[in-house]
Amino acid sequence: MSQETPSVSASTLAGTDPAAVPASQVPNPELVADHATARVTERLTSLFRDKTSRSLDRSMEYFARNPMFYTDSTLGWYMPTWHALKAVWDEYMPTWPDTARSYPTRIIGDERSAIVLFTDTPELFGGEVRAITALDFSDGLITRWVDYWDGRHFGTDAMNQLRVPEAEFPRTFGEDVVGDQSSPVLRKAVDRLNSALNRGDTTGLFTADATFEDLALRTTIVGPLAIDAYIRRSYTTLPYGRGATIRHTLGSPQGGGYEWINNGIAVDQGITAIELDEYQRISRLTVTWDGSRLDDHTLATMLADTIER
Known part of the structure; x- marks a missing residue:
């Protein structure tokens, strides 16, 4: 609308x-x-x-x-x-x-x-x-x-x-x-996603035409195969990957997202927004964090993982 x-x-x-x-x-x-x-x-x-x-x-x-x-x-x-x-x-x-x-x-x-x-x-x-x-x-x-x-x-x-x-x-x-006012359906989806990002395996979480956006890296990836492969390559360096925990969950059964924390690294917080289909699969994910906390070389290294192989 x-x-x-x-x-x-x-x-x-x-x-x-x-x-x-x-x-x-x-x-x-x-x-x-x-x-x-x-x-x-x-x-x-x-x-x-x-x-x-x-x-x-x-x-x-x-x-x-x-x-x-x-x-x-x-x-x-x-x-x-x-x-x-x-x-x-x-x-x-x-x-x-x-x-x-x-x-x-x-x-x-x-x-x-x-x-x-x-x-x-x-x-x-x-x-x-x-x-x-x-x-x-x-x-x-x-x-x-x-x-x-x-x-x-x-x-x-x-x-x-x-x-x-x-x-x-x-x-x-x-x-x-x-306190947490989010939907139980949304919380389950968030828990699945955060666990998957921590281990680098998002298989089965995204819809056929899902879009994955990282606003700090200026990156957009479309389709579950490409998204899953990208996460496998990058989860150890993404601030919302390995080591990230959930600060707070927000939203309804249709979607919402979560604020996350990753203590001990330069980028220690951010937010991930997700939209869900009727089967609680993710049709769109948008994440942002403060890229100004990293130097140019580190960001360039992270962007290398966006290249499909």
Whole structure:
């Protein structure tokens, strides 16, 4: 389904400087939400609309007062209260120009817990952010929000200026408080996947036309044979492969995903989103983590595993 945007004819925008077109006048890319409930899709679409409109009060209405945790896992920004998040957005929102946009591109899950893929354009924070976000809800309000994204896409130098010192990074993101609200069906699928990635054998987990995306490695692989072969080659070096454990699971029987931890390595956390078919096989997997924590040589070595043999 597509997001609701104001109706604008092509003739109205023709000949206009694209940089001068207000964000509210630009149709967003198509939103894919066929593995999400209508209720959570409507709720999140409205939230991003109000965020783009720079309406602080309306944006904050989507969040619970207590408990409420908002974390940017890439930068280490941690806002453990509703008021802390409001203070940060109150600082940034007035500086956003009319061309700034924040919009979801994919939603997976339900009104208890979900995963959303979204984009912040560079006008918001100085660089483009393409995030996968973990969301927990209570009574329709967000109790926990955790962003995961690749800092290299934003820019390594800019990342270094914004990231908090390592000693100040939060070690938990509120998952111990909100608890697990995901579907038992989804949890079983996640457990199977994480175990398979740990041993390097994903045989039987993916559908015939499954898509596997690693946003940090800029890699897309299609089909179970190719995916299985890639995992066999790479699982010992992928941060979500050998040694990874599940931090928190989110979603419904249609799909969702999990946040993962891999202690003792440079990239020690990230998130994996999955969409499931009626037999709980994975039709789409999208994973992201912070590639700015690795040097160019290490990333190039990891990319060598994407070459089919």
